[in-house]
Amino acid sequence: MGPPLWLKMIRLVIAGIIVYVIYRSLKALFRPSERVSGRASGETPRIEGEDLVKDPCCGTYVPINSSYRATLNGKMLYFCSRECLEKYKRKNS
Numbered sequence: 001m002g003p004p005l006w007l008k009m010i011r012l013v014i015a016g017i018i019v020y021v022i023y024r025s026l027k028a029l030f031r032p033s034e035r036v037s038g039r040a041s042g043e044t045p046r047i048e049g050e051d052l053v054k055d056p057c058c059g060t061y062v063p064i065n066s067s068y069r070a071t072l073n074g075k076m077l078y079f080c081s082r083e084c085l086e087k088y089k090r091k092n093s
């Protein structure tokens, strides 16, 4: 006399869960190693133009790429908006 059908079903479900868990843990094992090797191969990943610069007018940090630039007294300054740039220029001239 073999096991009843419901027991076979439960075994099948459990087997599926185990396979899924193994699959997930294998994936988790592989992902960090990719990250580590990527970190070890080079410098810190830095996207050009993504450096943050401080707006001296309102104090916000803006990505250098989308900032408004102005030279004042030979110093390069970065602003979040044209309004800040104009305001700062007016105040410091």
Ligand SMILES: [Zn+2]
Residues within 6 Å of the ligand: 055, 057, 058, 059, 060, 079, 080, 081, 084
């Ligand atoms: Zn600003």
